[in-house]
Amino acid sequence: NEGALWGARFATGPSPELVELSRSTHFDWILAPYDIAGSHAHATALAAAGYLEPDEAQRMHDGLDAVARRVADGTLLPVPTDEDVHGALEQALIAELGPELGGRLRAGRSRNDQIATLVRMYLIDHARVIARDLLRVIDALVAQAEAHPEAILPGRTHLQHAQPVLLAHHLQAHAWPLVRELERLVDWRRRAGVSPYGGGALAGSTLGLDPALVATELGLDRPAENSLDGTAARDVVAEFAFIAAMTGVDLSRLSEEIILWNTREFGFVTLDDGYSTGSSIMPQKKNPDIAELARGKSGRLIGNLSGLLATLKGLPLAYNRDLQEDKEPVFDSVQTLEVVLPAFAGMIATLRFDTERMAELAPQGFSLATDVAEWLVKQRVPFRDAHEISGALVRACEEQGIGLEEASDELLRSVSEHLVPAVREVLTIEGSVASRSGVGGTAPVRVAEQRAELVARAQAA
Ligand code: ARG
DSSP states (O other): OTTOSOOTTOSSOOOHHHHHHHOOHHHHGGGHHHHHHHHHHHHHHHHHTTSSOHHHHHHHHHHHHHHHHHHHTTOOOOOTTOOSHHHHHHHHHHHHHHHHHHTTTTTTOOHHHHHHHHHHHHHHHHHHHHHHHHHHHHHHHHHHHHHOSSOEEEEEETTEEEEEEEHHHHHHHHHHHHHHHHHHHHHHHHHHTEEOTTOTTTTOOSSOOOHHHHHHHTTOSEEOSOHHHHHHOOHHHHHHHHHHHHHHHHHHHHHHHHHHHTSTTTOOEEOOGGGOBOOSSOTTOOBOHHHHHHHHHHHHHHHHHHHHHHHHTTOOSSOOGGGGGGHHHHHHHHHHHHHHHHHHHHHHHTOEEOHHHHHHHTTTTTTTHHHHHHHHHHTTOOHHHHHHHHHHHHHHHHHHTOOGGGOOHHHHHHHOTTOOGGGGGGOSHHHHHHHOOSTTOOSHHHHHHHHHHHHHHHHHO
16 A cells, blocks of 8 residues: 555555545545645644754745646646545655655644645635626626616516516616625635644644644634534535525526526517527527526535535534545535636626517506505505505406506596596506605615615625
8 A cells, every 4th residue: 555644554455446435536636736735834833843944844845836836737646546635745745855754744634634624725715706706797787787777677476467667676686695695705704714724633733733823824814723623514615505505596596587588478688699509400599508507507506505414414523534525516516606607797798688678568467556556545545445446447457458557537437436537647667666765665766776785785795
């Protein structure tokens, strides 16, 4: 078992089947730069505690730099006998420095505290990329809202026509959850900045190394308070996977609408050619594949979270090898978002809205019936009665095949004495929308205020 990180207490080497099962280099190699950063920090801590002479520490750092260069240029790759990234990199360091010096670095650390630290470093780096990409989607939604400050959309509940709203209000309603994902990432970062390095396998180290020094060197905020918790807890990974899954769900909800809006029946949007796809057989097709992939991949993001939680459930303290299974799902969540978000931002930024068609459909389905009821309330009619009267007017108009705004004076009066011609002042879409001026409402002035608040929150995150 030449070159492995363990073996002396074993009479034989590992079976080939075990080696196959155990190997993780095909997915943990992406942690190599973080492992090397951890080794630099650890070498500094060993030197500070007197386990490396200054010149040895210098040679150690140089050796690690040489290994880092070989990782970066692709000349160092794991070989089939390497169990994981930690072992492979130690082998490479020993090849650089010889076993006498290269073999000193492992003192006072374990792969258990290493891996628990490295996965945090990786996630912190990618959280920054994802936050930047999220901001691009938010910006694209805000820009579309700004470009259509007065456009009307038939608002729906149960997918049925409900009340007219501003398109900008609706787009901003999709931006808010993404702002909250940004805020979740910021909040997550406060918990992620803990360094388990120095916890050893589980119980801490006897060597008097300074874990705060290592944490600082690695750009983390502080060492873990408890070595068992530090090496065994993965809630920080699960929480990240949750934010990724929730982001997937946010994008999927918007995707579903874009897919519907893009149908001939709705006809609300046209997708830019650069952000839609064709069919291999039907020459006329222009498909919303970005929205469909975002919707589809949200399932995968949810799966990554559930798989991870299932892995963690029932694990006794402290480290168990099951924990190796945390990486593939969360790496996949990172990689998925890093391809979905940029494409999604481009699709939103280039959407073209048919605002005439949306405005034309907005009054359909008697979507101003609530306005009639609320107008009656302003005339001091109890809402109970107002609701009845407005409902009766809907039925009368439906029977005649006309819209509310087309009801004659006679028809209005026949439904209720309270329905005088002045009610028509609320029977326009613009009037309806403008009158919903309470906090959070769809009146243009409120929506513009809301947009400023949204942009400020996104920038503050
Ligand atoms: N590759 C492992 C992981 O990803 C770390 C190694 C810990 N191995 C061990 N036998 N304690 O979690």
